[in-house]
Amino acid sequence: MDVFDLFRLAFKALLARKTRSVLTILGITIGAAVIMGLIASSGGLTAGISAQVDKIGANVVIVRAGSSNFLSGSTSSYQLSTQDLSALSSISHVVQVAPYYQKPVTISVGGQSVSGTLIGIDSSVLPTIFKGLSLSEGTFPNSFDPTSAAIGNSIAYPVSSTGAGSQLVGLNQAVSMKIGAGTTSLTFLVKGIFGAYGSALFSNVDESVFVSFQAAQLLLRTPYFSAIYVIVDSADNISSVQSSIQTIYGSDVSVISAGAIASSISAITGQLSVFLGSIGGVSLFVAAIMTANTMFVSVMERTKEIGVLKAIGFRKSQILSMFLSECVVTGIIGGICGTLLGYVLSFILGGALSFGPGRGGGASSPVFSLGLIVFSLFFPIGVSVLAGLYPAWRASRMSPITALKYE
């Protein structure tokens, strides 16, 4: 009796009780799919958030008005203005301070309105703050030019529902926008177009219109900045700078660094993964109980058959392996179906679990590690075999005459 014999017999046995086999396999499939789907999508969420956090330079600290946690808005009436720039510059290890403006705008592109962000910032700090961001066409407008802008990739090349779009806005063309819900209208000449970048922590770069800091100040007519980027000489000194700022301002501002966000996010998503993984674990455990139950019933029903097998000379180990191979087959089918279903599920969940600014900007695509796939394929087999072990062992230990007499 070789592996092929065992598998062939197992298939026939499972086919002989189709409904029960399908239900057992379904139980295992759901268990495996839930584990796969939840872990892959929460891994995707983590990776998506990390990617956004990573785009902010490791030596950059963001100072925003108000003592707030970074997810909810400001709760303080304190406003950041020019005087804060000198206060922040005087802190040791601080290399440069870059105030910036950020306003939600409605941009008219090709007859359609899309929401975006107007960002006013000194172009020289852009590469430090948004790592890897560069212009793919044109140049950044001059510092005091209030009529020119550089635009994010998605504004120039809108992504339509049918896929990547063609160019709607080119260099030296005009883009018009309204600020917020108001009526103030602005029009800029496009001088530069950024390469596709994605979202950084607070800014969806691809859907932003960049002007110089001075131009934004002029156009928005406010002395108060949205935030100040503080660039530190080295990532090692981030925490000392952070505590210095906190000492000066107390609860008037919140200080955020990429590293701090990264560590708090990884703590949250780590717990999320454990939590979601345990939900999957519970469903697989339930599937294991189902499998054990099915196997017990199957062994009982086939008591007479076991007697016949014993009479014609099957050894204990052979009867044990016959029943266990039914579990293995159940587990293999459940594992494969579960992995496939989990793959689909993780995209559905990935769409639901999103983080970050912009339309679709934060939707996470699930992360499938080789380990996860191997786990989701083989763990159900292990669970199924473990569940069938005791019933199969009982079958193998039956006395041949008792089994033969069973009706």
Place this chain on the structure above:
Amino acid sequence: MTLQKTELTPAAKNLPGTAPAIETVNVTKIYNVGSTDYPALRGVSLKIERGELTSIVGPSGSGKSTLLNIIGALDRPTSGRVKIDGVDLRKLSDDQLARIRNRKIGFVYQSFNLIARLSALENVEMPLMPRKIVQRVRHARAMKLLDAVGLGRKGGKRPTELSGGEQQRVAVARALVTEPEIVIADEPTGNLDSKTTREVLHYMNEVNRTTGTTFVIVTHNPEVSDTTRRIISIRDGAIEKDQRLQRLDSF
């Protein structure tokens, strides 16, 4: 049903001086029901030589099935000694007993005991599976046996698609596929009509004659015991009569 002599190897089973096929010495079997002991066998000693065709008869509860289980290496006696083909079963483990059953004994039952989800051919093949015999060879041997019992064309049928007589012929083929020393049949014709009974008996007789396989048949049916050359009567757990009859092999 015809059997060609080349189909089954007539093993050198009748060599003089070799051990009897089955030998029991003072075998007892006591069942414990609650606190009372119920003796099913009270000291049975018998020898069945190689190539004998023996029936065991007796009323219900006489202990004949218990005896059959013990000489079939399915059950162990409470005391006494059982030898199959000269091998003392007392010292053997469960797995070694399974090996003895697989190598030396074929079983035929009243209720056929075929596996319903397997085809006739696969059922006949089953006893070859515990051995390391590849599927192709198993198929060939099982097919030969099915041919021999006249069911060569029905190998693909499930037991439920066969008549009772056909099912029993499949069961006989299964018992013989391992070329056993001994075939043990427990009421093999109990579920068959008289015509089919005669067919099955005829076939077993023919196998016995051509291959020298030892047959032990437990039966209620005088029509069955009349075809055997030796009749052992059991009553109350002991041998009451042991008759050897001179018959012409006319059946």
